[in-house]
Amino acid sequence: MIKNGSSKSVVKLHVNGDSHEVTIRSADTLLLTLREQLGLNGAKRACENGDCGACTILINGEPMHSCLSLAIESINQPITTIEGLKASNIQETFVEKWAIQCGYCTPGFILNCHALAETEPNATDEVIEEWMQSNLCRCTGYQEIKEAVKTVLQAKTNKI
Amino acid sequence: MQDRTGTAVGKPIQRIDAVEKAAGTVRYIDDYTLPGLAHAKLVKSSYAHAKINSIDSTEAWKVPGVRAIITGKMFPYHIGPILADRPPLAIEKVRYYGEPVAIVVADHEHQAKRAAALVKVDYEPLQVVNSVRDAFQTGAPLVHENSGQYMKIISNVYPVQGTNIGSHIKIRKGDFIKTWEACTTKVKETYSFNLSDHVALETRSTRVEIKSSGKVIIHTTTQSPFTIKKVMNQFFNIELGNIIVHTTIVGGAFGGKGTVQLEPLAYLASKAIGGKMVKLNYEREEDLITAPCHIGVEATISLGTNKDGKIIAGQYTFLIDSGAYTDQAAGITRAMALDCTGPYNVPNVWCDSYCMYTNHPYATSFRGYAHPELTFAVERTMDQLAKKLSIDPIELRKMNTIQPGDTSPTQSVITANNIGDTLKCLERARELIQWDEGQRLEISNNKIRAKGISTFWKTSTTATNAQSGAILKFEADGSVNLNCAAIELGQGTKTILAQIIAERLKLEMNKIHITMEVNSSYDPHQWRTVASSTTFLAGRAVLAACDDAISQLKRTASIALKCSKEDLEVGGGRVYLKPNPDYGVQIKDIALGYQYPNGHAVEGQVVGHGKYIQRHLTPMDKETGFGKPGPWWSVGTQAIEVEWDTRDYTYKILKAVTVLDGGTIINPATATQQMRGGMYLGLSFASSEAFLFDEGGIVQNPQLRTYQIIRFGEQPVEYLVDFIESPAADGPYGARGIGEYGVIGMAGALANSLSAAAQVELNHLPLIPELIWKTKKEHLK
Ligand code: FES
Ligand code: FES
Numbered sequence: 001m002i003k004n005g006s007s008k009s010v011v012k013l014h015v016n017g018d019s020h021e022v023t024i025r026s027a028d029t030l031l032l033t034l035r036e037q038l039g040l041n042g043a044k045r046a047c048e049n050g051d052c053g054a055c056t057i058l059i060n061g062e063p064m065h066s067c068l069s070l071a072i073e074s075i076n077q078p079i080t081t082i083e084g085l086k087a088s089n090i091q092e093t094f095v096e097k098w099a100i101q102c103g104y105c106t107p108g109f110i111l112n113c114h115a116l117a118e119t120e121p122n123a124t125d126e127v128i129e130e131w132m133q134s135n136l137c138r139c140t141g142y143q144e145i146k147e148a149v150k151t152v153l154q155a156k157t158n159k160i
Numbered sequence: 161m162q163d164r165t166g167t168a169v170g171k172p173i174q175r176i177d178a179v180e181k182a183a184g185t186v187r188y189i190d191d192y193t194l195p196g197l198a199h200a201k202l203v204k205s206s207y208a209h210a211k212i213n214s215i216d217s218t219e220a221w222k223v224p225g226v227r228a229i230i231t232g233k234m235f236p237y238h239i240g241p242i243l244a245d246r247p248p249l250a251i252e253k254v255r256y257y258g259e260p261v262a263i264v265v266a267d268h269e270h271q272a273k274r275a276a277a278l279v280k281v282d283y284e285p286l287q288v289v290n291s292v293r294d295a296f297q298t299g300a301p302l303v304h305e306n307s308g309q310y311m312k313i314i315s316n317v318y319p320v321q322g323t324n325i326g327s328h329i330k331i332r333k334g335d336f337i338k339t340w341e342a343c344t345t346k347v348k349e350t351y352s353f354n355l356s357d358h359v360a361l362e363t364r365s366t367r368v369e370i371k372s373s374g375k376v377i378i379h380t381t382t383q384s385p386f387t388i389k390k391v392m393n394q395f396f397n398i399e400l401g402n403i404i405v406h407t408t409i410v411g412g413a414f415g416g417k418g419t420v421q422l423e424p425l426a427y428l429a430s431k432a433i434g435g436k437m438v439k440l441n442y443e444r445e446e447d448l449i450t451a452p453c454h455i456g457v458e459a460t461i462s463l464g465t466n467k468d469g470k471i472i473a474g475q476y477t478f479l480i481d482s483g484a485y486t487d488q489a490a491g492i493t494r495a496m497a498l499d500c501t502g503p504y505n506v507p508n509v510w511c512d513s514y515c516m517y518t519n520h521p522y523a524t525s526f527r528g529y530a531h532p533e534l535t536f537a538v539e540r541t542m543d544q545l546a547k548k549l550s551i552d553p554i555e556l557r558k559m560n561t562i563q564p565g566d567t568s569p570t571q572s573v574i575t576a577n578n579i580g581d582t583l584k585c586l587e588r589a590r591e592l593i594q595w596d597e598g599q600r601l602e603i604s605n606n607k608i609r610a611k612g613i614s615t616f617w618k619t620s621t622t623a624t625n626a627q628s629g630a631i632l633k634f635e636a637d638g639s640v641n642l643n644c645a646a647i648e649l650g651q652g653t654k655t656i657l658a659q660i661i662a663e664r665l666k667l668e669m670n671k672i673h674i675t676m677e678v679n680s681s682y683d684p685h686q687w688r689t690v691a692s693s694t695t696f697l698a699g700r701a702v703l704a705a706c707d708d709a710i711s712q713l714k715r716t717a718s719i720a721l722k723c724s725k726e727d728l729e730v731g732g733g734r735v736y737l738k739p740n741p742d743y744g745v746q747i748k749d750i751a752l753g754y755q756y757p758n759g760h761a762v763e764g765q766v767v768g769h770g771k772y773i774q775r776h777l778t779p780m781d782k783e784t785g786f787g788k789p790g791p792w793w794s795v796g797t798q799a800i801e802v803e804w805d806t807r808d809y810t811y812k813i814l815k816a817v818t819v820l821d822g823g824t825i826i827n828p829a830t831a832t833q834q835m836r837g838g839m840y841l842g843l844s845f846a847s848s849e850a851f852l853f854d855e856g857g858i859v860q861n862p863q864l865r866t867y868q869i870i871r872f873g874e875q876p877v878e879y880l881v882d883f884i885e886s887p888a889a890d891g892p893y894g895a896r897g898i899g900e901y902g903v904i905g906m907a908g909a910l911a912n913s914l915s916a917a918a919q920v921e922l923n924h925l926p927l928i929p930e931l932i933w934k935t936k937k938e939h940l941k
Binding site for chain 2: 081105
């Protein structure tokens with residue numbers, strides 16, 4: 001049984017402020033668990049290899065590739081997905097700055113931007129670049145995303 | 161052309177899909193699941209060219225949850241959009257690394273995946289055709305032994321039996337041979353690049369189920385739901401009416417989702433388990449190499465001028481690496497020929513465009529459909545010609561620009577109505593890139609700034625009967641719903657259509673409801689969402705539907721208002737008397753018919769419908785290319801400024817400029833988005849993308865870690881976009897297509913700027929620093 005990786009356990013995940021019971025195999029990624037068991041589809045699978053950032057979520061406020069995290073490693077930790085960020089000004093800014101085309105990369109960028117604004121609101125261009133390089137967008141050419149991220153950071157520092 | 165009322169067309173109205181996308185609540189195909197859904201995984205070829213001796217699935221069957229294992233025996237026939245040359249699952253032999261050989265269907269995805277890894281295929285390796293050059297040699301090993309027998313699905317495809325030529329398209333205009341002798345200045349250069357990929361962020365995904373009634377229900381990531389119907393009907397013998405294709409918002413496509421590849425596989429998988437719903441979702445590696453990719457090219461161009469620098473003769477030879485199958489590459493071969501000169505008047509043209517079979521992953525359409533690739537070669541040649549003539553590159557282009565009264569390579573007559581204003585584009589781009597401050601500036605000991613320019617054109621080579629339809633249904637509150645099978649791929653097409661409706665009906669945008677989903681049995685026929693043709697085709701259909709609705713509204717209102725229809729006008733949510741606008745009726749009160757005070761009712765719901773079909777397009781003559789393959793040409797000029805480091809040959813892209821004449825711009829904000837995104841895609845392709853093959857034809861970089869696309873921070877420091885709006889007589893409010901155009905000139909402009917910077921001719925892609933270094937070293941020898 002265990003050899004085949006087919007035994008399952010029931011565990012609790014803390015997502016967007018709520019606790020949820022999920023049934024997982026030890027090999028299940030957090031990405032698949034969020035999507036298939038909790039219906040939180042905002043995190044996308046686009047490479048499942050840590051290369052694109054479409055699956056970005058926050059664990060303890062830190063951006064993580066949920067395709068590289070196992071569900072079993074994530075129990076007892078606060079998890080935030082795009083669905084937990086309702087009506088944040090980041091989302092509005094991405095819309096206003098025209099930073100969205102097909103939208104497939106958008107949740108990942110927004111969560112990464114959220115974490116950056118929380119951790120380093122005074123980030124320089126270099127730091128912004130370093131953070132955002134973990135996410136790929138194939139539609140926009142990054143210019144509008146860059147403007148959106150900078151606007152978000154500015155709003156954050158003005159508030160502090 | 162329609163008169164603008166100023167309500168919505170030309171305004172930067174926010175995209176109607178953006179808010180939900182930002183919330184992360186939009187559902188793409190892969191976001192749906194349901195209990196009992198079965199999963200399919202592919203067994204893929206580990207060789208580029210090999211005979212299949214046997215397939216042993218004994219071990220795979222031992223994995224729990226496995227329900228079916230299918231091989232090519234289940235469907236030993238060939239399919240294809242232009243030439244039917246591809247078995248959905250390999251039969252007898254494999255022709256590329258990553259080709260589907262078998263499908264495993266299981267209860268869970270992880271079971272299917274594990275079982276797929278346990279299917280043992282015994283291969284006998286065959287000699288690999290690893291480049292278009294090799295493929296073209298006489299005596300080369302054959303990728304297809306019987307290409308002459310394949311069924312032709314559309315005209316203008318000419319495979320040559322006993323060779324690796326999947327199609328050969330010719331252009332013979334004027335007398336090239338004689339004129340070439342008379343040319344006073346000549347250049348001849350060769351260009352090349354490998355196959356690459358679209359890399360839409362959403363990988364392809366599909367779900368298929370076969371109902372006991374015989375209905376086949378397909379949910380899929382596609383640009384072409386009606387082509388899927390056609391293919392399933394043509395090759396699988398399913399009645400058209402029984403095939404229902406659904407698609408939702410698509411997570412980027414760039415041409416890669418325009419052809420039919422995984423749907424037939426999922427159909428076979430579902431069939432094998434009694435019609436239960438099966439999902440087939442491509443992993444990134446499969447999306448890169450198993451699914452169709454972007455062509456490679458080797459092009460040779462010769463241009464000859466008279467003593468004034470006027471181009472009088474051009475010869476163009478294109479070897480297109482279409483990989484193992486022709487798919488859309490056969491159409492791309494044709495598109496590259498019919499626009500081969502670029503937007504220049506070349507009276508004597510000799511062009512041979514070959515679609516070559518190799519043992520590489522097979523190619524399909526890529527944003528620009530032959531034009532980014534063609535333009536790279538043409539625009540490099542123009543710069544090298546300018547150098548030889550000692551003429552400024554912009555001046556040379558201006559002297560040779562194609563003008564109304566000239567003819568295209570296929571001898572279509574150019575008129576002021578069917579082409580944009582190339583000269584204006586060139587002039588505006590010259591200003592934006594600040595060309596006159598100098599093409600090459602040494603700004604410090606080791607930094608050089610250089611500029612490159614590129615001019616381009618493209619016609620949309622749709623099917624000659626490409627069409628679109630639209631239905632407008634009014635609600636009891638006076639708002640309106642649009643049914644139209646144009647697909648939202650990220651380009652903003654649904655917002656554009658809503659703007660056209662708002663403009664025509666003089667209605668507010670929030671009164672127009674657009675569903676992003678497309679359902680092939682509810683929505684009218686739409687050729688495809690490709691070829692920058694949707695604003696044009698669907699836009700015209702939507703306008704016709706508006707006009708139909710307006711006449712119905714007027715008719716019902718004339719009853720309510722007891723007056724003649726001719727005296728009425730529609731606008732602002734009302735129908736009113738022209739001479740006395742205060743006297744009228746609200747649309748909401750007649751949207752479902754008019755009710756007399758005594759309860760009697762007449763007319764019923766206002767349902768407008770409209771359609772549009774391409775006019776007077778013709779296929780091309782086999783020997784000369786003569787014909788009218790597209791409705792109009794959008795033209796543009798792009799420019800790049802780079803800062804190049806003389807020490808390590810790295811460079812930074814400072815400025816990227818696009819000036820496009822796409823006719824009237826319906827939404828300047830989404831149009832700018834499209835241009836920037838296109839520029840990015842073109843620059844990424846030109847600067848860093850290519851599949852790398854080992855000597856056995858195995859792709860060495862089938863992951864986003866090793867297949868490099870431009871990341872955040874590597875994009876141009878500045879994107880400058882401007883539009884010249886010479887209206888197209890036929891287009892909705894004068895609009896032509898723009899979707900692909902941002903890509904087209906980028907490779908040419910980047911290569912021209914770097915060639916100027918490094919003072920060598922860079923004629924191959926991708927333009928990685930190592931290539932510049934190598935070329936420079938060769939040059940110094
Ligand atoms: S899906 Fe996780 S990084 Fe790409
Ligand atoms: S908007 Fe399509 S990938 Fe970013």
